[in-house]
Amino acid sequence: MQYRPFGKTGVNISTLGFGCMRLPEIQQEDGSFVVDQEKTDEMLRRAYDLGVNYFDTALFYCHSNSEIAVGKALKPIRDKVYISTKCPLERVKEPADFRKTLEESLRKLDTDYVDFYHFWGINQKAFDEKIVPMGLIEEAKKLKEEGLIRHISFSFHDKPEALKHIIDNAPEMETVLLQYNLLDRANEEMIQYAAAKGVGVVVMGPVGGGRLAAPTELVKKLGSEGLNTYELALRFVLGNPGVCCALSGMQTIDMVEKNAVVASLETPMTEKEWREVGENLEKLQKFSELYCTGCAYCQPCPKGINIPKIFQAYTYLNVYGLKDLAKNTYQGYLKDEKNPGVTSDACVNCGFCERKCPQHLKVRELLKKVEGVLGSL
Ligand code: SF4
Ligand code: SF4
CATH class of the missing domain: 3.20.20.100 (NADP-dependent oxidoreductase domain)
Structure with a gap:
């Protein structure tokens, strides 16, 4: 030891x-x-x-x-x-x-x-x-x-x-x-x-x-x-x-x-x-189509969509290849007993998240895409 x-x-x-x-x-x-x-x-x-x-x-x-x-x-x-x-x-x-x-x-x-x-x-x-x-x-x-x-x-x-x-x-x-x-x-x-x-x-x-x-x-x-x-x-x-x-x-x-x-x-x-290892991790993230750092500047979404959480679930799949973890994270979010997760269906296109995102992510478009993939795991 x-x-x-x-x-x-x-x-x-x-x-x-x-x-x-x-x-x-x-x-x-x-x-x-x-x-x-x-x-x-x-x-x-x-x-x-x-x-x-x-x-x-x-x-x-x-x-x-x-x-x-x-x-x-x-x-x-x-x-x-x-x-x-x-x-x-x-x-x-x-x-x-x-x-x-x-x-x-x-x-x-x-x-x-x-x-x-x-x-x-x-x-x-x-x-x-x-x-x-x-x-x-x-x-x-x-x-x-x-x-x-x-x-x-x-x-x-x-x-x-x-x-x-x-x-x-x-x-x-x-x-x-x-x-x-x-x-x-x-x-x-x-x-x-x-x-x-x-x-x-x-x-x-x-x-x-x-x-x-x-x-x-x-x-x-x-x-x-x-x-x-x-x-x-x-x-x-x-x-x-x-x-x-x-x-x-x-x-x-x-x-x-x-x-x-x-x-x-x-x-x-x-x-x-x-x-x-740190550099390789960064490369994996940066060269992925969705580079969300989890900073949460896009929060709070007025409709309660936990964007970092949804993107995190996708990152597990897309960046790290952790399919089960991605699925469990997304399902856990949707089915949270106390606070069931809200999806982009509730989005009212206020644009707050995209104005705030330092990575300039097209959050609304990405949410739709990501939820489609996560929902079919
Ligand atoms: S655009 Fe949609 S996802 Fe983004 S903050 Fe507004 S309601 Fe939430
Ligand atoms: S502001 Fe952008 S990078 Fe930060 S958590 Fe939200 S989507 Fe991800």
């Missing part, structure tokens, strides 16, 4: 982290779920034996049972590992709720302290309108002084410029957990920025949330024959020198062992190889 300095925290973490959001579960007769503790113990201990020292959970993972299972599995080796968990801001109605939420996690984890306590899944709005005015960073600092948390962290879901905003305005934030993989490189530049500022970077979804776990044509397209797709994906993420750790939501011992092999490579990818 390789280890990297985790920003300025003074901690060295393993380049493979265990994401405990998909632990094996058993459904009870009453329909509720419990985590399969025996399998979890085996997997987490195997990961530890292979050198993994970073374990990431959250209050609500695995039907809110992940923290309990992780706490039990890691109890005998608590002082040898780093535990990361997260505070859901919807729980925080007043500053004191931040502490209460941590205390709940400590009870569930059966530990006296959390190594990395995250503001969970924040964006610029949550930062500007809740964390700052409510004084939650001050609350986190108090918890740190009391030893209940060792480091202040955040997990992030927003545009890259929002990441810069948070890092620049909250020097107390020591580590960030963000999305980055072969299919989504939006945060690439900001990873370098965070690293330069001494903020430790952990990547969630290094194999695209499992989308790159199975063999695909992508490896061939990127000129990396001889590697499995998951291996290329993991090597690519760890090939970025700004990344400290790739968090994988492993579900079997086999996955743990395979990922650990990649994370044990001294050089998962040379700088030259890493640049080449």
Whole structure:
């Protein structure tokens, strides 16, 4: 296992982290779920034996049972590992709720302290309108002084410029957990920025949330024959020198062992190889007929058409050759239970999207074409 300095925290973490959001579960007769503790113990201990020292959970993972299972599995080796968990801001109605939420996690984890306590899944709005005015960073600092948390962290879901905003305005934030993989490189530049500022970077979804776990044509397209797709994906993420750790939501011992092999490579990818893969990805995108960067400047469409989402589904097919992923993404969009996707049938030709698109895409024409292809998969 390789280890990297985790920003300025003074901690060295393993380049493979265990994401405990998909632990094996058993459904009870009453329909509720419990985590399969025996399998979890085996997997987490195997990961530890292979050198993994970073374990990431959250209050609500695995039907809110992940923290309990992780706490039990890691109890005998608590002082040898780093535990990361997260505070859901919807729980925080007043500053004191931040502490209460941590205390709940400590009870569930059966530990006296959390190594990395995250503001969970924040964006610029949550930062500007809740964390700052409510004084939650001050609350986190108090918890740190009391030893209940060792480091202040955040997990992030927003545009890259929002990441810069948070890092620049909250020097107390020591580590960030963000999305980055072969299919989504939006945060690439900001990873370098965070690293330069001494903020430790952990990547969630290094194999695209499992989308790159199975063999695909992508490896061939990127000129990396001889590697499995998951291996290329993991090597690519760890090939970025700004990344400290790739968090994988492993579900079997086999996955743990395979990922650990990649994370044990001294050089998962040379700088030259890493640049080449990046360049090849860009070429694949740029020479495709639809080069949508996913910037979302075309949003909000007044009729609610999620243009970036529809184009993303098409990009999976057209650029990466990932037919099943394209189909599932488009169908998932159309059939979303809470918010069923709107198609171009609703378009009223206002032209807003085309005026805003920095790629000068003929959005309306492309939507029709793309939906035709996606609908027939
Ligand atoms: S032109 Fe159609 S797709 Fe574009 S913003 Fe207007 S309604 Fe939405
Ligand atoms: S503005 Fe253009 S490039 Fe950006 S998401 Fe919309 S269609 Fe894609």
